[in-house]
Amino acid sequence: EVQVVESGGDLVQPGGSLRxxxxxxxxxxxxxxxxxVRQAPGKGLEWVANIKHDGSEKYYVDSVKGRFTISRDNxxxxxxxxxxxxxxxxxxxxxxxxxxxxxxxxxFDYWGRGTLVTVSS
Amino acid sequence: DIVMTxxxxxxxxxxxxxxxxxxxxxxxxxxxxNNKNYLAWYQQxxxxxxxxxxxxASTRESGVPDRFSASGxxxxxxxxxxxxxxxxxxxxxxxxxxxxxxxxxxxxxxEIK
Numbered sequence: 293e294v295q296v297v298e299s300g301g302d303l304v305q306p307g308g309s310l311r312x313x314x315x316x317x318x319x320x321x322x323x324x325x326x327x328x329v330r331q332a333p334g335k336g337l338e339w340v341a342n343i344k345h346d347g348s349e350k351y352y353v354d355s356v357k358g359r360f361t362i363s364r365d366n367x368x369x370x371x372x373x374x375x376x377x378x379x380x381x382x383x384x385x386x387x388x389x390x391x392x393x394x395x396x397x398x399x400f401d402y403w404g405r406g407t408l409v410t411v412s413s
Numbered sequence: 414d415i416v417m418t419x420x421x422x423x424x425x426x427x428x429x430x431x432x433x434x435x436x437x438x439x440x441x442x443x444x445x446x447n448n449k450n451y452l453a454w455y456q457q458x459x460x461x462x463x464x465x466x467x468x469x470a471s472t473r474e475s476g477v478p479d480r481f482s483a484s485g486x487x488x489x490x491x492x493x494x495x496x497x498x499x500x501x502x503x504x505x506x507x508x509x510x511x512x513x514x515x516x517x518x519x520x521x522x523x524e525i526k
Binding site: 327329336337338339342351353387392396397398399400401402403404405406 | 451453455461462463464465468474506508510511512513514515516517518519520
């Protein structure tokens with residue numbers, strides 16, 4: 293069974309940092325693009341970042357470029373998102389998801405339950 | 414960036430009746446080289462993550478009941494629930510994956526009348 297499980301969300305002050313993790317199982321992690329999507333409380337969905345199966349290509353939404361870094365460790369079947377210079381509008385549930393095709397342009401076929409990041413003083 | 418506009422924002426439908434959700438993109442999401450529409454639909458039930466329903470505009474994901482159907486091309490897309498069940502209460506989102514922005518629509522909340 294395909295599973296992705298996020299962790300690392302927390303309450304952090306504006307300007308602070310956080311590292312989110314996503315543990316994947318049930319599929320050959322090293323052959324899939326992966327993605328992070330976020331959802332502010334009571335709001336819609338926003339794509340955040342994508343990473344190629346070998347980590348050689350990374351893409352970000354403009355609002356997080358230079359502040360967030362997506363990475364992966366295929367030996368550990370894990371995906372990460374480093375969040376720096378956090379702002380109040382970064383507060384959201386962050387979902388890890390698998391990209392359902394071998395491309396940076398893909399739909400998201402398996403999602404985790406998410407991890408909550410709250411940025412507040 | 415592409416803007417994805419869903420309508421209506423919400424709808425209330427009686428059990429067993431049809432529910433129709435529209436999604437309009439500000440530019441075509443049809444890739445001419447493969448004749449595929451880069452459009453997906455998701456269902457999000459309260460307190461749960463989104464679940465993929467359709468991709469390529471009309472390809473049903475495995476396990477999705479056949480009372481759900483999706484259609485459309487280029488800029489206009491539709492998700493239809495032919496006979497609404499209590500289990501279908503959720504917010505439904507369309508999403509383009511034609512651009513790196515992977516823009517989602519604002520969502521349509523489906524409730525029981």
